Amino acid sequence: MSLSAVLTANNNTLSTLNSLLATQPALVSALTSAQGITILAPSNDAFDKILSTTAGKALAADPSMVTALLQYHVLNGSVPASAFTTTAQFIPTLLTNTSFANVTGGQVVMGILSGKTVEVFSGLKEKSTVTTADVMFSGGVVHIIDTVLTVPLSASASAVDSELTALAGALTQTNLVTTVNSLQDVTIFAPSNAAFQAIGSATSSLTTNELSSILEYHVIAGTVGYSTLLTSGLANETLPTVLGGEEVAIESVDKKVFVNSAQVTITDIIVANGVMHVIDNVLNPSNSTASPVVTASTQAVAFAGVSSATNVPFTSGISATTTAPSASTMTAMAVGGMPSAAVGMAALFGAGAAVVVGF
Known part of the structure; x- marks a missing residue:
């Protein structure tokens, strides 16, 4: 399945993500043509925790911040759930904009296996848990997560x-x-x-x-x-x-x-x-x-x-x-x-x- 088809098929869970992606045609085009990527897709409930706040509403109104946030949810490389272990891995993302990240190769997330569950840690050691793993598409894999990643601060x-x-x-x-x-x-x-x-x-x-x-x-x-x-x-x-x-x-x-x-x-x-x-x-x-x-x-x-x-x-x-x-x-x-x-x-x-x- 194409990325578009996968996101549409999971719209009941990912409609907020789909709405944000609709405001980012350049990013969508890049993701559609990309090969070997992993998308950490926040659920609607994950976005609700953020976008219901004053700060979250301001974020949603700033296209550059939305772009950076979404780029941070895309990993360089196809990483199925089976690739995570109890040893931490630091995986580069598509976030390379120096206004938000000044790390060679792109800003990272930390992924680790806790029991049978994949956990992802972002800025300030905020934890996101994979709730639905290994939704495969032609360019890689999607994992649905329960918390929006925090873009690392200065x-x-x-x-x-x-x-x-x-x-x-x-x-x-x-x-x-x-x-x-x-x-x-x-x-x-x-x-x-x-x-x-x-x-x-x-x-x-x-x-x-x-x-x-x-x-x-x-x-x-x-x-x-x-x-x-x-x-x-x-x-x-x-x-x-x-x-x-x-x-x-x-x-x-x-x-x-x-x-x-x-x-x-x-x-x-x-x-x-x-x-x-x-x-x-x-x-x-x-x-x-x-x-x-x-x-x-x-x-x-x-x-x-x-x-x-x-x-x-x-x-x-x-x-x-x-x-x-x-x-x-x-x-x-x-x-x-x-x-x-x-x-x-x-x-x-x-x-x-x-x-x-x-x-």
């Missing part, structure tokens, strides 16, 4: 919605927001609020240059290190950061990943220009040889002579009106394994996030 906006407000505030304070958001193919090791709080006594005395150096030491440009790569090709390697090439060491032990002496606690927050992993310590470029005690439940901070602060630093004026699944350690996973269920649905394209200066 790194800074993702930090806000992931409750990494200390990081977001520090980026704002150092005027690094635009710099970090505009880099291509990044891996960001994002310290949790608790990590910044643990060095709280030192934060007030840091100069802007010192704080900038610390933040730049957490960013790798040119390598998108998804969790599966951290435990294989990049395991026990060093990676150059944007701090003049100063390196961080990656260590993988018993499904745990460490960066210098910090442990990765939440993996694979897909952002517009790469991926972000939450870590439990702030990295110190002046202590680049810090290494973990892999059997310990917590690691010593990498800064000498510091003490914890009562309040989380850098968070004044930084807030969000939505909390995404990426904020919860419930969504952390043994790296390369299966994440647990998402705990809520963040707004599409970041709608609902508080407006923060510089973001």
Whole structure:
């Protein structure tokens, strides 16, 4: 069957998708002639959860955002349900518009098998479940999903919605927001609020240059290190950061990943220009040889002579009106394994996030 015939035959479930596609003749033409693609088709109920909101109505009225959203639901390659395993796969999509994605080869989704069910994770670790798999058509396969994918946000906006407000505030304070958001193919090791709080006594005395150096030491440009790569090709390697090439060491032990002496606690927050992993310590470029005690439940901070602060630093004026699944350690996973269920649905394209200066 042709794609058109399949969508028509499933119109009772996919009428909203069909209506949106009708506004996108160029995309429909491309999909009709394409070979070897996978369409993750949100059901009517999935779209109802979005389009009934004020933000969703604004989305539907913006053709460029509709195009980006629909492109993000098309995978490069024919991927039947049987191709998904309990190891995460990061699959490129047709979303290559640099206004929404700055990742070589197209923005990705994460697919994984949970029991007998295929789950797909998008921006902010939002989970979509395949409810009807393997609807075949001449150009590939359609999987019907229960939740519209969330197009990954910028790194800074993702930090806000992931409750990494200390990081977001520090980026704002150092005027690094635009710099970090505009880099291509990044891996960001994002310290949790608790990590910044643990060095709280030192934060007030840091100069802007010192704080900038610390933040730049957490960013790798040119390598998108998804969790599966951290435990294989990049395991026990060093990676150059944007701090003049100063390196961080990656260590993988018993499904745990460490960066210098910090442990990765939440993996694979897909952002517009790469991926972000939450870590439990702030990295110190002046202590680049810090290494973990892999059997310990917590690691010593990498800064000498510091003490914890009562309040989380850098968070004044930084807030969000939505909390995404990426904020919860419930969504952390043994790296390369299966994440647990998402705990809520963040707004599409970041709608609902508080407006923060510089973001």
